[in-house]
């Protein structure tokens with residue numbers, strides 16, 4: 408397939424900040440689009456994000472370079488873009504621009520083949536296998552802190568993990584009701600009628616300390632007899648707390664060892680707590696591994712998850728799997744900067760026995776491609792924020808793709 412035009416537009420994300428949409432036109436001048444989300448707590452090794460003016464210039468260079476060329480597959484196009492950029496972090500062409508071109512092209516292929524986006528990805532990267540229905544765990548961020556809120560909580564995300572039971576509509580319905588009862592509990596506690604929300608639609612009220620939100624979720628899960636279906640997950644996003652060898656944890660300066668003891672206590676006090684993402688800064692693989700060893704002694708399935716640590720990068724995933732640092736990795740296509748590399752990271756992770764959680768970013772768009780990526784590779788989890796206005800499209804796409812076949 409040939410691409411004729413590559414255009415970048417400036418659009419708004421769910422935070423009201425600017426991000427980009429990439430549009431390409433095929434030989435017959437049909438347009439295909441991709442909107443790229445933007446993160447606030449980004450890992451150092453993520454693909455670079457070019458601001459709009461530079462993104463426009465990069466798109467013009469890509470257009471000149473690829474016009475008149477035929478690309479057979481997404482891999483074929485991505486390989487060409489990666490070579491053209493020539494930097495490890497995609498600093499010349501921008502990971503946001505390259506992913507936009509890669510994704511819009513995948514949509515053009517899907518149109519040509521009369522398939523869904525996930526089917527095109529599944530065939531090209533995951534051997535065309537789509538084993539059974541698609542029923543990932545849902546990681547939904549219900550209390551926001553860190554860089555996603557202004558309530559002073561050091562922990563960025565307090566999520567519930569919902570296991571599908573019966574139809575997905577029922578499962579998502581239960582999540583919605585839980586979000587409402589949590590709102591009722593927080594209204595009762597704070598006396599506020601209008602609760603502040605964070606960037607991902609979770610509540611962003613004030614709490615006594617960093618553990619209180621965990622206890623609140625723990626109590627509600629028990630009270631409403633949801634222990635079989637609901638667990639709790641945290642994203643500490645600890646890189647944003649780290650300075651000069653210590654973590655600024657709710658006013659306390661904690662060294663890694665003390666912070667690890669804090670997490671050990673939390674896992675002991677909150678039996679529903681099952682997962683902890685980025686518990687230490689992004690160079691601290693040894694601390695991740697030490698926490699994993701601690702959690703091996705706690706009853707139930709417990710996951711240490713890499714996000715800023717592994718940044719959807721196959722080499723880093725391999726390194727930290729070998730170090731015993733993680734049970735699961737977050738997959739964000741814009742950390743990688745092309746669809747090929749994001750899919751390669753998913754395949755690498757599963758070959759190494761790691762779970763994959765395909766994730767949104769805190770600044771989201773209406774583009775629901777993350778659900779297709781998760782469906783294509785049959786990811787074990789999806790992470791999509793609260794079931795609130797800015798994220799509803801993602802939940803609906805999940806419901807649409809649940810059955811698998813169209």
Ligand code: PEP
Pocket residue numbers: 445446447448449642644714737766767768769770
């Ligand atoms: C995250 O850290 O997992 C996240 C979704 O935040 P951001 O998009 O701001 O990196």
Ligand code: MG
Pocket residue numbers: 642644684685714715737
């Ligand atoms: Mg994270």
